[in-house]
Amino acid sequence: RKEVEQDPGPFNVPEGATVAFNCTYSNSASQSFFWYRQDCRKEPKLLMSVYSSGNEDGRFTAQLNRASQYISLLIRDSKLSDSATYLCVVNAGFKTIFGAGTRLFVKA
Amino acid sequence: SAVISQKPSRDICQRGTSLTIQCQVDSQVTMMFWYRQQPGQSLTLIATANQGSEATYESGFVIDKFPISRPNLTFSTLTVSNMSPEDSSIYLCSVAYTNTEAFFGQGTRLTVV
Numbered sequence: 261r262k263e264v265e266q267d268p269g270p271f272n273v274p275e276g277a278t279v280a281f282n283c284t285y286s287n288s289a290s291q292s293f294f295w296y297r298q299d300c301r302k303e304p305k306l307l308m309s310v311y312s313s314g315n316e317d318g319r320f321t322a323q324l325n326r327a328s329q330y331i332s333l334l335i336r337d338s339k340l341s342d343s344a345t346y347l348c349v350v351n352a353g354f355k356t357i358f359g360a361g362t363r364l365f366v367k368a
Numbered sequence: 369s370a371v372i373s374q375k376p377s378r379d380i381c382q383r384g385t386s387l388t389i390q391c392q393v394d395s396q397v398t399m400m401f402w403y404r405q406q407p408g409q410s411l412t413l414i415a416t417a418n419q420g421s422e423a424t425y426e427s428g429f430v431i432d433k434f435p436i437s438r439p440n441l442t443f444s445t446l447t448v449s450n451m452s453p454e455d456s457s458i459y460l461c462s463v464a465y466t467n468t469e470a471f472f473g474q475g476t477r478l479t480v481v
Binding site: 292294301302303304305306309347349351354355356357358359360361 | 398399401403409410411413416460462464468469470472473474475477
């Protein structure tokens with residue numbers, strides 16, 4: 261079993277749609293959780309951290325369920341510019357584990 | 369936060385040769401990390417570069433193939449040795465502080481022909 265598993269994707273959605281990505285992790289000692297965005301031929305960049313209480317940043321909402329070892333990302337009112345690969349990332353101390361990523365295509 | 373400069377940004381190399389990738393950080397960090405991202409795949413950790421000691425390699429990666437230097441707290445190099453087409457990939461250096469986000473260099477796109 262992979263340490264971090266994500267929806268396989270790709271997701272093809274129209275502009276304005278709401279899309280949700282799921283992620284599970286296997287290491288119960290994991291302490292920090294993030295969603296990264298990676299554009300084609302670019303390095304990954306932090307989209308948002310994920311907190312147990314849930315957090316929102318504009319159209320993006322992240323949730324963490326430690327008991328189920330589950331992380332989610334919700335994107336509302338999708339824009340063309342949201343098209344990218346979204347990586348679920350889990351930290352245990354210094355060790356950072358990346359999920360395989362979920363590709364999102366937002367179409368006009 | 370950290371600003372990381374990585375070079376070269378891309379290279380095309382002949383099989384059997386070696387390429388050294390450099391990574392410079394704008395602040396002192398204890399650990400630096402080297403990742404590989406093959407086409408269509410996510411990031412795979414190659415090794416952790418510790419200042420003053422040998423790098424720690426992940427399963428499937430060995431020092432003879434990917435020697436790493438870490439001469440000080442702001443700099444590291446990764447060498448891809450005796451390259452084959454299967455080594456064509458993006459190589460990324462990264463730093464992270466305990467339980468914080470990871471910061472990345474711009475990546476090195478390597479093509480082996």
